[in-house]
Amino acid sequence: MPQAEQDRSVFRAIADPTRRAILDRLRKGPAPVNELASAFAQSRPAISKHLRILRELSVVSERRQGRERVYRLEPAELKDVADWILPYRDFWQQSLGNLKSYLEND
Amino acid sequence: MPQAEQDRSVFRAIADPTRRAILDRLRKGPAPVNELASAFAQSRPAISKHLRILRELSVVSERRQGRERVYRLEPAELKDVADWILPYRDFWQQSLGNLKSYLEND
């Protein structure tokens, strides 16, 4: 039986906590690899692999500057996540509403 | 060297497309396992395993009803995802703004 078709969506990209931390860092502005890697206990090649995944999913872009590679956040693809989560918002707002009326009517 | 500490966050839960589809289905209302499983080509035990992961992360709850187990969406934990994605929204709104002014001023 064939495996489930590879899920190369941005949901996989943000499943890893290291990659989320990289993205969080890049929100403050572009950064070269060594700076990104210095924030983690892992080896630099490990960070390179994470960056590659983020690159391939277009969540970050890279531009060469001298011998450095400066990475920049490209959040457009993250919109898929925001769009997916959106309808669920109604649910926990509704739950909050239920709690509110429960507290008020009791 | 120890492996990365297990990421048992809801981000892992929604990384799998089958689990996202289960959650999407449950937005329409609670459902027993067989009904959930009938939507997929996979075996029922495979779905049971997905449900277990969602259960352990409190993204769904289960109540026994006769010999069925009815699963219900518990979206509170999904708020972590919504909270995480929120600051990125500013970025793509900003990008849209840049595009808009580019189009207008050219």
Added chain:
DNA sequence: ATAATATGTAACCGAATGGATACGCATTAT
């Protein structure tokens, strides 16, 4: 009582994941 139904779990398996180390290749410094 027995059979059928609904579902979870155990055991197993191949592929993917995330890490490490070793190496190669540009680019910059000396």
Added chain:
DNA sequence: ATAATGCGTATCCATTCGGTTACATATTAT
């Protein structure tokens, strides 16, 4: 010209993942 720096890639390895089939257990139907 040579050394040092920055970073990607190749290879390897253990663990996790997502699937399967076989089985166990509880509930309902006959």
